[in-house]
Amino acid sequence: MANFGRVVxxxxxxxxxxxxHYAIEGTIPFDNDLLPNESEVKLWNLSKDTLSRIKRNDVLMINAGYRGDVGVILHGFISRVKTQREGVDTITTINVLDSQDLSSRKVKDVAYAQGTLASYILKEMAKQLGLPIAQFQLNQDYRYEEGYTASGDVTEIISKVAADCGTSAYINKGKLYVRNLRKGADDVFSLSVDTGLIGSPEPFEEDKFKGFIVKSQLQYRITTASVIDLQSKDFSGRMHVRSGSHRFSRTGDFITEAEAILP
Structure with a gap:
């Protein structure tokens, strides 16, 4: 895949x-936890009228890729807008959270009866969070034989209950996912030199996980829980994406970097 025909x-x-028509650059992170990720997007030389229409809490979306193959890499809410002059240019920096600010979503001493299943608590807490559920699949549906009391930040409660089920919970493009990163009917992307692989994958090992850090030309299909069939000189096999980022600009980086774990 030649590095031309960039679309953002x-x-x-x-x-x-x-x-x-505009000089644009940005960094869009993604990962497998419930803390909203903050992206940064820069646009050059916007008019005063245009700037007056870009406000905090507005929904912002970004499509990116190459001509004929473009997809969504960000869907979130503006958290900050700052414009400054640099020489003859004005540069507007927009920070975007990939969900609404969830820090105010709290509950106090919500008691669940003995024998309550984790799935019930998670769905109740998801309602409190107010995000649409994109996927919901538990490794095991843990039963709280002694009951359960939910109190504090809703995101933390969801993370803890999901962990009791051996399952990840994360936010991606404004939606809630409760699922195992290594299971699910995700699209498989075959990554090789021919489809955009850059350099050699870097191996890593931590706790129960082994995997590789891979870098490719910008690929919107790669995000949290994406499945990659990697073909490289050092390793060939299937991996599941845990975290990473998209970075783009007109003439500089136009890449996706991902940390992917082995099955």
Whole structure:
């Protein structure tokens, strides 16, 4: 895949900014926890009228890829807008959370009866969180024989209960996922030199996990829980993405870097 035909389109408040017409760069992280990720997007030389229409809490989306093959890499809420002058240019930096600010979502001493299943608590807490559930699949549905009392940050409660089930809980593109990263009907992306692999995968090992850090030309299909069939000189096999980031600019980086674990 040659590194040409880059496409980035930023959409906010019924406005669209294409890399064809604007200098744009950004970093879009993704991972497998419930803390909202904060992306940073920079646009050059926007008009005062345009700037006045970009506000905190507005929904912002980004499509990216190559001509003929483009997809969503960010769907979130603006947390900060800052414009500063640099020489003859004005640079607007927009920070975007991949969900609404969830720090105020708390519950106090919600008691569940003896024998309550984790699935019931998780679905109740998901309602408190207010995010749509994209996937819900537990490794095991833990039963709280002594009952359970939920108190504190809803995100922390969901993380702890999901962990009791041996399951990950995370937010991606404004939706809640409760599922095992290594199970599920995810699309499989075959990554090789021919489809954008850059350099050699770097192995890592920690706790119960082994895997590789891989780098490719920007690929919107790669995100949390994506399945990668890697073909490289050092390793060939299936991996499951745990975290990473997309980085893009007009003339510099246009890459996806991912940390992927083995089955």
């Amino acid at each position: 389109e930023v959409m906010v408040n019924n406005m669209s900014f294409s890399m064809d």
